[in-house]
Amino acid sequence: xxxxxxxxxxxxxxxxxxxxxxASEFAAMATECAGDQGAWWEFHDEYLFEGRARTFTRAGAIxxxxxxxxxIAQFTQCIDNEEHRDRILQMQQQGFAEGVNxxxxxxxxxxxxxxxxxxxxxxxxxxxxxxxxxxxxxxG
Amino acid sequence: xxxxxxxxxxxxxxxAGCGSGGGDAPASQPQTAASVQAQQxxxxxxxxxxxxxxxxxxxxxxxxAQASPQADQPTAQAQAGQAVGQEADQQTxxxxxxxxxxxxxxxxxxxxxxQQAMVAQIIESGHRAGLVADRNVIGDPNAPIVITxxxxxx
Numbered sequence: 001x002x003x004x005x006x007x008x009x010x011x012x013x014x015x016x017x018x019x020x021x022x023a024s025e026f027a028a029m030a031t032e033c034a035g036d037q038g039a040w041w042e043f044h045d046e047y048l049f050e051g052r053a054r055t056f057t058r059a060g061a062i063x064x065x066x067x068x069x070x071x072i073a074q075f076t077q078c079i080d081n082e083e084h085r086d087r088i089l090q091m092q093q094q095g096f097a098e099g100v101n102x103x104x105x106x107x108x109x110x111x112x113x114x115x116x117x118x119x120x121x122x123x124x125x126x127x128x129x130x131x132x133x134x135x136x137x138x139x140g
Numbered sequence: 141x142x143x144x145x146x147x148x149x150x151x152x153x154x155x156a157g158c159g160s161g162g163g164d165a166p167a168s169q170p171q172t173a174a175s176v177q178a179q180q181x182x183x184x185x186x187x188x189x190x191x192x193x194x195x196x197x198x199x200x201x202x203x204x205a206q207a208s209p210q211a212d213q214p215t216a217q218a219q220a221g222q223a224v225g226q227e228a229d230q231q232t233x234x235x236x237x238x239x240x241x242x243x244x245x246x247x248x249x250x251x252x253x254x255q256q257a258m259v260a261q262i263i264e265s266g267h268r269a270g271l272v273a274d275r276n277v278i279g280d281p282n283a284p285i286v287i288t289x290x291x292x293x294x
Binding site: 001002004005006008009010011012013014015016017018019020023024027028031032035040041044047048049056091095098100103104105106107108109110113115116117120124127128131 | 254258259260261262271273275276277278279280281282283284285286287288289290291292293294
């Protein structure tokens with residue numbers, strides 16, 4: 001995976017797809033607010049991998065923000081005003097448009113990407129070959 | 141006692157054999173545990189889909205609610221994680237939730253270890269490996285291939 005990203009062949013995008021209701025939505029908004037201060041992935045990792053952050057509450061989010069050294073006033077203003085709500089809804093709508101109905105779901109150039117790393121990489125390589133072939137046709 | 145049990149079991153087998161009829165019986169009969177599990181999984185998937193569909197409606201409701209004047213009110217509700225279009229959302233969610241909460245959670249639990257490991261691997265080889273990351277995107281923003289993950293933190 002690292003190779004296909006590092007070489008510029010592919011980029012990886014995480015999109016929020018809320019299926020567990022208000023708490024998940026709050027976590028997504030908090031992550032986006034952290035992203036305003038360059039800590040998107042820190043929040044993502046904390047929520048996804050660290051059990052202690054699973055409360056998904058305002059207090060929990062502020063605790064993480066403090067730990068990451070974020071500007072707390074800016075962060076709380078962002079979460080209280082739900083500044084990234086539209087962005088999250090937009091991602092959700094994109095998901096529905098692409099036929100997503102559960103999580104996690106992977107797509108490669110909008111097409112189903114499978115549910116294993118090898119399946120995703122296969123799709124990436126297929127897409128790369130298809131792109132090369134298309135370029136070849138255009139060039140020759 | 142044992143003989144009576146054996147006879148009863150034999151009778152039960154005979155009755156089951158008569159009842160099942162068609163040619164597909166061998167395939168459908170012996171693996172009761174497996175088929176029950178498959179049925180449960182199917183039900184879970186259906187429930188998950190139903191829940192997602194409910195979410196879809198509620199998302200639309202939320203979007204509509206956002207466009208309404210009420211959306212201009214300050215939303216300290218974020219603390220409780222409540223949406224602005226709360227009423228409509230609750231109605232929709234309540235319809236879908238009772239039968240689905242548990243099944244979605246069960247599905248998530250059963251798939252969690254493998255998929256979390258996969259996500260972890262992607263992340264390890266992505267932003268943790270020092271690749272360029274901008275918000276929710278890792279890698280060259282102009283890369284011709286986009287790997288998208290739709291996910292929920294819970």
